[in-house]
Amino acid sequence: MEILGSTFDDSVFEESRNRVSSALPTYNAKFCEPEWFSEDPDTEDMLEKQKAFKFRADLAYRRKQYQTAFNDYTSCLSLIPDGNMSIRRDVLEGMVRCCCQLGRREQAQEVTEKLRKEASNTCHLTCVLQMDLSIFEHFGDPLASIDALQQLCSLHPFNPWHWHKLASVCHTLLDTVCATPSPCAASANQARGPLSQEAGKVSFEGERELWLKACMGFIRTRLLIAILRVQQSSFVLQTSERVVLEAEEALQRLRPPESTLQTIAQVLSEDLNPEKMREENQDGESLVGLAAKDFEERWWNKLVCAGLLHKEEEQGSVANQCIQATR
Structure with a gap:
């Protein structure tokens, strides 16, 4: 009686066929002189x-x-x-x-527009928006920078650095506006429209928008880092702790009322679910069918509907806050 697996096939002991070994083709590496490309090829x-x-x-x-x-x-x-x-x-x-x-x-923006038209995924669009941001920063256009940062925050809502950058630009512009007597001392009869690109001016209403966007950016940064810091270590954790400290100091200078802080935190934390944050990774996804809600629809309109933009009885004049904070 044969035990299963105890026998061998005779072919195992046969001599293997003589295989003809073929020589590999020789490879000659290409050597280039330093700066070989300097001359016309x-x-x-x-x-x-x-x-x-x-x-x-x-x-x-x-x-x-x-x-x-x-x-x-x-x-x-x-x-x-x-x-x-x-x-x-x-x-x-x-x-x-x-x-x-x-x-x-103008030429820089024309070339960037070509990149925008050729963008086929979220990585491409992110690069275009960051290129827009670099142009606006280089030419000293903070209002356009804010618009680009709002688009980046909409595309990558769980990236704390975009939110911190948005808050910092708004805060810096607000300090600049309030340090200039004429915009902050605008009379009640002056036109009070939202942030305007015209002549780089910021109206009284625009000051309050900057104040609120700075507050919401720093609060969102603080909320995001609180969730992400459990996965961080070393210099990454140190950077996060430094940014949180900067956000805390900025909020102390902005002086939002406690009720305003609570409302902003409640609105901006609605989508902050750790599981959802891990799953919603858009890097490299196609733009076809991408229905990313814009900044206004997702966050800003909710705060406006809550009356935070017009609660002058609680937060007072933004201009007065700026002046008091600089003393």
Whole structure:
């Protein structure tokens, strides 16, 4: 009686066939001289020309030769195949940075608009919004920066750094406005519209919007970090603790009433579920069918409906708060 598995196939003991070993093709590594791309490539290979212009442009930008870099980026762009979107976006972003350094805001925004039209996922859109933000910051346009940051907060609602940046820009602009006598001393008969891009002016109503958005940004930052800090350690945790301390100090200067603090915290914590925060990761998702609620619909309108923007009897004049905080 044979035990199952105790017998062997005779083929196991047969000699294996003699296999003819084929020699692997030799590989000759390409050696390049330092800054080999500095000279015009003497080749018909479009890929080699593209690489040369790209590397040359990157080096020129590093050397602060922004016009030269822009010209080489433009030459590189014409050689990029239609399907190579990653290199195309990289080159376009380089062109935007060059335009900023050259003081060409309109041209920078035109190139950014090309990036926006070609964006196909949330990562692309995030890069476009951050590029917008860098343009606005470079040319000193805080009102436009606030709009870009609100879009970033809507796209990535659980990112505390976008919220902290939004609050900081609003707070800085509010301090600037209140340090200037004419806007803060606007009479009651003056037009009181919301934040306006016109001539960089901020109306009395705009001051209150800045105050409320600064408060909600710092509070949201504090709420988010309280949830995320349990997963952090080392220098990341130290950075979070520093940002929370900055938010606390800013809120002390803004002096929101306790009832206002509670209302803002309640509205801004409605979607802060740790499980939901882990699941709702939009990085790389397609923009097709993306129904991200905008800033106003998701948070701002709820605070306005709660009357926080018009509770002058509780929070007093924003201008007076600014003056008292700077004393």
